[in-house]
Amino acid sequence: MNTHFDMNEMTDEQIAKEFKIGDHWGLSIGIDLERCNMDKINDPEMIGQFAIGLCDYINMKQFGKPNIVKFDNNPKLNGYTLSQLIETSSIIAHFKDFDGSAFIDIFGCKAYHPRNAAQFCKKFFNAQRMNIRYMSYRD
Secondary structure, eight states: OOOOOOGGGSOHHHHHHHHHHTTEEEEEEEEEEESOOHHHHTOHHHHHHHHHHHHHHTTOOBSSOOEEEEEOSSTTTOEEEEEEEETTEEEEEEEOTTTOOEEEEEEESSOOOHHHHHHHHHHHTTOSEEEEEEEEEEO
């Protein structure tokens, strides 16, 4: 049974299929967004709507409400941080006031379409650029 696969060369459908038939118990993506809409990344209500919308979009059930905290002790790192527990793991994000960047991590033990999830994030925050990193966890 294949326990490693290169997600960069696969479609979302192939990733989901491999995840289900392979020996994988977790899929994680790191999404780096650049030049986001500053009004959106500086609005805790919008960030909360993002968490709820992303959970719905990737068909994950929220476990509690989004936790959104403003950090402002370092001018180059200041911004909101989001944590959203989901029944199959978590969504964590940090939004930087300094340059409009967003760093979003989605980890799930249930299959989801990672590129579609990343595109949802990019579109929601009107980001100009996006970079995605993938990792699968297995027994």
